[in-house]
Amino acid sequence: MSHPQTLTWRPLGPPDLPAIEALHRRAIGAAGPDVVKPEGPDFFPGILGGRGKAVGAFEGDHLIAYGILQHVLPDADDPRPLLGLPDSVLRVKLAGASVEPEARGRGLQRALIEERVALARATFKDTPILIYATSAPANVASWSNLMAANFTVRAVKLYYGGYPRYVMVHESVTQDLDGSEVILDPADLDGQRHFLAQGWRGSKMVRDQGGVRIAYTAPRPALRAAAAAERP
Ligand SMILES: CC(C)(COP(=O)(O)OP(=O)(O)OC[C@H]1O[C@@H](n2cnc3c(N)ncnc32)[C@H](O)[C@@H]1OP(=O)(O)O)[C@@H](O)C(=O)NCCC(=O)NCCS
Structure with missing residues (x-):
């Protein structure tokens, strides 16, 4: 290094x-x-x-x-x-x-x-x-x-x-990601816990007009499980 x-x-x-x-x-x-x-x-x-x-x-x-x-x-x-x-x-x-x-x-x-x-x-x-x-x-x-x-x-x-x-x-x-992303406020602990419980990962700092936030990304297995759960 x-x-x-x-x-x-x-x-x-x-x-x-x-x-x-x-x-x-x-x-x-x-x-x-x-x-x-x-x-x-x-x-x-x-x-x-x-x-x-x-x-x-x-x-x-x-x-x-x-x-x-x-x-x-x-x-x-x-x-x-x-x-x-x-x-x-x-x-x-x-x-x-x-x-x-x-x-x-x-x-x-x-x-x-x-x-x-x-x-x-x-x-x-x-x-x-x-x-x-x-x-x-x-x-x-x-x-x-x-x-x-x-x-x-x-x-x-x-x-x-x-x-x-x-x-x-x-x-x-490298994570197996499908590109799905949500941007969350670090102060929103419940929101972050909701996505973390489904296997999402906080992986990137985002700095924009909303301040400093975190991009959470979904790994493929979590998405598949969510899609399966939504099917009738
Ligand atoms: C946290 C700490 C270790 C950072 O040390 P540092 O050597 O200044 O950090 P670095 O120079 O490696 O990193 C700078 C990066 O952090 C970012 N950064 C630093 N302070 C920031 C702040 N308050 N808000 C947002 N970003 C910040 C800088 O923008 C920079 O990123 P960039 O290069 O992409 O612009 C230092 O502030 C510190 O000793 N704090 C007190 C103890 C502590 O918090 N320790 C860590 C937890 S145990």
């Missing part, structure tokens, strides 16, 4: 903990938990202690962006049943990223997403894996960057104490 220049990228380890925690706090700023989850004191030490991996970008010796990949996950955070996947598939989650406010808009989050997808594939190359992420409907930058990297919305669930989150799954193969 091509990284923005003048930066040094490297895996992060336990000595980087204070810089990660400080950047996490700066990146969240005034955003509430409806947009970004503030991590508890055990989260980053747990990741660096073996529950996952972290990668960072440095300008000089200053950490300006990091991304977390987590493969030891709580039982409650398991999208496999809703996707019909067996327990033998390992869950690997893109579990948070932060970019220094002054460094935003330079493609660093996109680079972090691509980096972690590649890292997950390389680390677990002999294991079937599900790469996923959660993203707040209100966090447009987050979900639109995930969509640009081939993640699609597969569910809207309540996470982190009752806040809505998209469950977004990395699609490694």
